[in-house]
Amino acid sequence: MNIIKNLISRLLKYQVRNKDELIEVLKQSVTNSVIERDCLPIIEAVLNISNLRAQDIMIPRMSMDVLDINDDVDTLIKKITKTGHSR
DSSP states (O other): OHHHHHHHHHHHTSOOOSHHHHHHHHHHHHHTTSSOGGGHHHHHHHHHGGGOOHHHHOOOGGGOOOOOTTSOHHHHHHHHHHHTOOO
8 A cells, every 4th residue: 555655646746748758757756766667567558458449359250269067077177187287
């Protein structure tokens, strides 16, 4: 929570006019250890989500690898290993 409080305090010191300037302030916040480096890509993705359409992030049903809830564990492990997916 302290990170968020520091970030908001820092942002209020600047007159941010657009998304690019906001991202620059966020990058400076990483440099100054106000926010952690791995948080920046997540925050940027949230800021850019309005540029996406559902079809940009969804996988067509025909391209999905699915598991059958009725399969036993050994069968599931074989399917997962075969597809190479980890999630």
